Amino acid sequence: MEVTLNWYLMLSALLFVIGVLGVLFRRNVIVILMSVELMLNAVNLTLVALAQNMGDPAGQILVFFVIAVAAAEAAVGLAIIIAIFRNRLTVDVTEINLFKY
């Protein structure tokens, strides 16, 4: 059985949906951050697959950018989470609701 483009796309769609659901429904901020990473990597997978399929290396180059940005995002995100945790002693997003009406 040959692994075609569709397989890659379906896998990345699956990963992306898992990421979205994680962001929407998990309460732990760290897990939400991981879910965001998952979504980013799903997109990366799509990019690589399509770049291979179309013979255009531009997609692969873009992936490096995404990885770099994701690293930065993770660093900043974790720093914010630590700051919040120090202040409120919780990482539960439903309790971080200062902007409530």
Next chain:
Amino acid sequence: MNASTLILVILLLPLAGALFCGLVGLFVPALRQREGLIGFVGTSMVIVPFLAVLYLFLNFDGDAIVVSFYTWMAAGDLSISFAYRIDQLSLVMTLVVTGVGGLIHLYSVGYMHGDPGFWRFFAYLNLFIFAMLNLVLGDNLVVLFLGWEGVGLSSYLLIGFWYTDLKNSAAANKAFIMNRVGDFCFLLAMFLLFRELGSLDFDVLLIQGPSLNKGVLYLIVFLLFIGATGKSAQIPLFTWLPDAMAGPTPVSALIHAATMVTSGLYLLARLSPLVLAAEGIMALIAIVGALTAIMAATIAITQNDIKKVLAYSTISQLGYMFLATGVGAFSVAIFHLVTHAFFKGCLFLGSGSVIHGMHDVEHQLQSSGDSGEFDAQDMRTMGGLKKFMPSTRITFLIAGFALSGIPLLSGFFSKDEILFRAFESASTNNYGLFVWGIGIVTAFLTAVYMTRSYVLTFEGEPRWPQAKKIMPRESPWTMTLPLWVLGILSIVGGYIGLPTVFAHGDWNLIHHYLGDSFGGPVAEVQGEANVALSTEWILLALGATIAIVGVAIAWRWYSKHGLAFDETLRARFGWLYRVAERKYFVDEAYERVIVKPLIGSAEKGFGPFDNYVVDGLVNAVAFITRGLSFVLKYIQTGIVQTYAMAIVIGVILVLVLMLFG
């Protein structure tokens, strides 16, 4: 030098002077008291344009010169340029404005000496000259209107020059607001002219205007006339001018006697072909002019403030000019305007010199410990000034005689020309004799009030407190020189318009210069001169007799009885005198008919409307917003995931639309 450079010089120098005096005074307080510098700049910025105008005047060959500098606005059919026109009419006006204006600037150097607002005064005065030149030189109604509003503004600033006194600010407001009524009508006339003719350039207006549909033309000329009554202080909009005497006296001489108040006349003369074509409105103009003349003259007899007398006299003389306009004698109106600028300018400056002297008396009184109430402008505290102020006295007398119409002085020729033309016009209209009769009576009253004013001020014994010890001094040369120049002009100024009895009118220079039958810009009634020469001699003699008799009678009355004669008059004329003294209750009538109902309806009608409807609408908007937000605020849960959910739902919707839409 070509004409367009000269026009630029004429227009921009006064503006430069205004900016210099204003900005230097504003930003360099150290220079404020340098009266020599500011006075020199302010005066020369008017004298140099005068010389330029003189050069243009001497080299003028009879064809109007139109110079356009810059297209101000162009929108659709409307195109307005900063275009200026040099022709006979604007040359005469410009000569008067810059000539008399220059003299009055020089006079102000002496009069305003020591005033902390010296720089401000000259800035305003130069601004006024700039605006007035725009008014008389503009080649379309919009530039004219720009000048028209500009002189209104400078008039406002100068009436309220001593603004710390609330009375002066109130007078300034009154002048500005009353003028606004006239200006509004002027604007309406401009809109109508543009709608009908599609242009506001004089060339187009003067050629196509007279053939307009009669109804529209009547309306336009009527609105223009109302505009002119505002600026030129005629019934019904004249009450601001006496109050405008709150300003410094040079201002009264320049703006409220010689130049600005004549701009209404200038407007009508400039558009004379249109005015001539609206016969019905001509009758209205003549009658309003005549009534204003006699009304103001009767008030002038009863006033005790030396400047108020002259103010009402100005209104009365402007009435004469409107009378002349109404019988179609536009060039005669301009003639009287010129001579009036000379003798009334001289009279006002003379009164300023007197007030200057009386202020001196006031200061001496205060330093000698007498701190009673003292009004430096009240003729009841003057008297006998001829010993102390000889130059002022002689020039005041000459100008007063000229105003009274004593033969061979300037006022005699111009006033009699007006009366003659009114009499002559009676053969073609049915109001000529009426306005002529009123004019004759007014001439007598004029002689009386002018003589009264002179005698009470200069003859008899001094009436101020401690008159034995305290003596006023003659004013400095900067003030007496303009007096003498204007005094001499009051004598010879009339010879530019000798009546028809001399050389069949060939010596009537100003008529030949301005009249359209001689190639000038001012229209005239067709088919005139049907009055016998002998009749004109009789009318001339009648005018002369009335003036001489009026002066002689008043002289005897007032030099014999002095102030007491006013009481005799009051007793003899009873309520008539009191009505005149109270200025015909016009101010009170305005108060009752316009101001009170307006305030009343504002309090009773518009007040609740404002409270409940206008404020209600605003409150309703706020109320609805608050109500909605009461419900909608629950969307803001403060939980990030709710917002993320909204984004995801949005993305899904967009995707669905893109894939299946």
